[in-house]
Every structure is written in C-alpha cells, then in structure tokens.
Amino acid sequence: MLTGSNAVAVDTNTPAENAVLPAYAVFGNPIKHSKSPTIHTEFARQFDEQITYRALRVEDDEFEARVKAFFEGGGQGLNITVPFKERAYALADQASERATRAGAANCLIPQADGQLRADNTDGVGLVRDMVANHGWTLAGRKTLVLGAGGAVRGILQPLLAESPSAIVIANRTPERAQQLAAAFAADSRVPVIGCGLDELSGASFDLIINGTSAGLSGDMPALPELDLSDRCCCYDMVYGPEPTAFMRWAASKAAWAVADGLGMLVEQAAESYYLWRGKRPETAPVVQQLRALMENNA
Ligand code: ATR
Numbered sequence: 226m227l228t229g230s231n232a233v234a235v236d237t238n239t240p241a242e243n244a245v246l247p248a249y250a251v252f253g254n255p256i257k258h259s260k261s262p263t264i265h266t267e268f269a270r271q272f273d274e275q276i277t278y279r280a281l282r283v284e285d286d287e288f289e290a291r292v293k294a295f296f297e298g299g300g301q302g303l304n305i306t307v308p309f310k311e312r313a314y315a316l317a318d319q320a321s322e323r324a325t326r327a328g329a330a331n332c333l334i335p336q337a338d339g340q341l342r343a344d345n346t347d348g349v350g351l352v353r354d355m356v357a358n359h360g361w362t363l364a365g366r367k368t369l370v371l372g373a374g375g376a377v378r379g380i381l382q383p384l385l386a387e388s389p390s391a392i393v394i395a396n397r398t399p400e401r402a403q404q405l406a407a408a409f410a411a412d413s414r415v416p417v418i419g420c421g422l423d424e425l426s427g428a429s430f431d432l433i434i435n436g437t438s439a440g441l442s443g444d445m446p447a448l449p450e451l452d453l454s455d456r457c458c459c460y461d462m463v464y465g466p467e468p469t470a471f472m473r474w475a476a477s478k479a480a481w482a483v484a485d486g487l488g489m490l491v492e493q494a495a496e497s498y499y500l501w502r503g504k505r506p507e508t509a510p511v512v513q514q515l516r517a518l519m520e521n522n523a
Contacts, residue, residue: 348383350493
C-alpha cells in the first residue's frame with residue numbers, strides 16, 4: 226500500500242530552518258478534546274526530539290483516503306480513535322496479534338517495505354497502568370469486566386495474558402457478552418464467561434473494570450448487589466476532572482483501590498511512541514501534568 230520512496234519527512238534532532246519534522250496525528254470524530262497532541266509533544270520533549278503531532282477530524286466517508294494520503298505525504302505514524310479503529314485494522318497490510326484479537330487498531334505504523342502495520346496499544350496501556358503505576362496484582366484475581374463493546378474487545382487479550390483466575394464479561398445486552406466471551410474462551414487457559422448484569426447478583430470479585438461507555442454520559446451500568454473481596458480494585462476506563470459514577474460506586478463499597486483511565490490513555494500513547502520511534506517515554510510526569518490541566522479547567 227505504501228512505498229518507501231514516499232517518505233519525505235526528515236527525522237532530525239537539530240532541525241534547520243524549514244526542516245520538515247517527523248509528522249504524526251490522531252484521526253477520529255469527534256477529536257476536538259483529544260489530549261494526544263499534548264501527550265506526544267511532552268514525550269518528544271523528554272528525548273529532546275521535535276515532532277509534529279496533530280489531532281485531525283476525519284469525516285466518515287473519507288477515512289481510508291485520508292490515511293493513504295497521510296502516509297503518502299510522509300507521515301510517520303497515526304493513532305486512530307473512535308469511530309475508526311475497526312476500519313484502521315481492516316485497511317492495514319499486516320497486524321500484530323493483539324490488534325488481530327481486538328479486530329481493531331489504534332496505531333498504524335509504516336514499514337520499511339512500504340506496508341502499513343496495525344497495532345492495538347489500548348490493552349497493554351490498561352495493564353501497565355494497573356500493574357506498573359498503581360501496583361495492582363492481576364495474576365490469580367477473579368476479574369469482572371463490564372461492557373462488551375469495542376473498548377472491551379480491545380483489552381481482553383492483554384488482560385488474559387496476565388493470568389487472572391477467571392474473567393467474567395457482563396453486559397446490559399447479555400448476548401453481546403456471551404459472544405465476546407465465546408470468541409476468547411476457545412483458546413484461553415483462563416475461563417472466560419459472558420452474562421447479563423443481573424446474573425452477577427451476589428458474586429464476588431477481586432478486580433472490576435468498567436469498559437462501558439455509560440460514564441461518558443455521567444452514568445454507570447445498573448449493577449445488582451456485588452461482593453467486593455478484601456483487596457478488590459476498581460478501574461474505570463474513562464476519566465474526567467471529577468471521579469466518575471463508577472468510581473463513586475466503588476468508593477461507596479469501600480473498594481481497596483479505585484482508579485480512572487487517564488493513566489491508560491497516557492500508557493497507550495507511550496506504547497505508540499515506542500512503536501514509532503523505538504523509545505519509551507516516562508509516563509508519570511505526563512499523567513500528573515494532564516491531571517493538573519484537567520482540574521484547572523474544570
Ligand atoms: P465502545 O467502543 O466504547 O465499547 P460500544 O461498542 O458502543 O462502544 O459499546 C458500548 C458498551 O457500553 C456496550 O457494552 C454497552 O452496552 P450494550 O451492549 O447493552 O449497548 C455499554 N453501555 C453503554 N451505556 C450503558 C449504560 N447506560 N448502562 C450499561 N451499559 C452501557
């Protein structure tokens with residue numbers, strides 16, 4: 226799909242006047258509130274590198290053409306967000322295993338031979354935030370994942386790789402949870418079970434991850450009475466200046482630890498930066514900076 230001769234961007238640490246900086250972008254719709262330009266500019270600053278990173282709104286009927294044009298113009302990497310992750314996966318020439326399992330890509334990487342590679346860094350971003358940043362243990366933990374949409378599909382493979390004792394996927398529409406569980410249970414050593422929300426009544430969990438989009442409208446899934454184990458950790462994949470409805474619910478149940486998805490956002494970006502530029506940025510200062518910006522703007 227791509228040819229190496231199309232790469233016109235110049236990678237330089239000491240850009241002369243008019244030098245073309247390596248160009249990156251995130252494509253999505255809506256995209257106005259994207260934090261990715263801030264995050265990637267900070268990452269580049271850590272290495273004294275200069276890059277261009279833009280958040281670009283793409284219309285539904287132009288996605289594939291815009292991706293092609295971006296790379297033909299010398300673009301060196303794209304992040305893809307809602308609603309285009311499945312289409313990004315479909316248009317790529319090759320894909321990582323985690324993108325294949327997700328059926329979706331949030332990161333496109335041009336290859337030396339001109340091919341375009343799809344990857345998905347969302348799941349590893351979530352796992353790193355929980356394990357490395359928050360110090361949570363995932364191995365052996367009975368895990369409940371709420372939701373069965375694209376966001377949940379994107380994280381299941383990296384989550385299973387941490388060897389929880391079981392994963393229960395519970396969704397407002399039970400059939401979607403059952404289908405998703407079946408797709409992952411087939412070749413997993415970890416039991417993966419799909420069910421409706423009301424079937425959770427009385428069940429006990431060590432880790433609860435909210436992967437529904439309910440939080441985006443200030444809501445949370447209607448949960449029956451659950452038993453949170455002594456050291457139960459609760460993670461909301463969305464974030465905001467205030468604790469989300471799910472985080473308030475978890476706090477009201479005296480969960481051992483509660484976190485939002487800001488760290489996941491920064492960690493998935495760090496993994497993208499690594500895939501594009503071969504360097505691993507520090508994430509903690511960027512999370513702190515974004516948190517402060519969000520609180521000041523609230
Ligand atoms: P995404 O890509 O963000 O996952 P999606 O594929 O539309 O978006 O999935 C949204 C998920 O949030 C679904 O699991 C949805 O439940 P349904 O499958 O029953 O629609 C869930 N969801 C959204 N709003 C919800 C709410 N108010 N209560 C419970 N679940 C909700």
